[in-house]
Every structure is written in structure tokens, then in C-alpha cells.
Amino acid sequence: MATDTEIQMELIKLASGDRLLRLTEPSTGLCLEKKLDPRQPVIRQKDRLRRAFEAALARELAATA
Secondary structure, rough: OOOOOOOOOEEEEOOOOEEEEEEEEEOOOOOEEEEEOOOOOOHHHHHHHHHHHHHHHHHHHHHHH
């Protein structure tokens, strides 16, 4: 499974004021983006998205092995 150092995380503020969280794993090119809910804490959303991304990455790597 990927470690936190392999996953790049970007918080992007859109012109509309919304925020987008993008997770990327450079060696596979796998990327996941999600618009953040302004009513929920960012840290909770980041953790949930990171766990989902790590699970998707593990499935992808298992499928190619």
C-alpha cells in the first residue's frame, strides 16, 4: 500500500470560491478529485478521501500484478 509520502495532495481554490482536493500518486498516475463541503472540517474530509484513494490505489496495483 502507498505511504503518505508517495501521495501528493493539493488543495485548490476555484474562482467560484469552492475548494477542490486533489490526490495524485505520481508513479501510477492515479488521481482523485473531490469538491470539499464547506460545512464539514477539512481535516475529516482529507482523511476520508486519503483512505478511499489508498484503497483504490491498492486495488489498481493488485489488478496489474
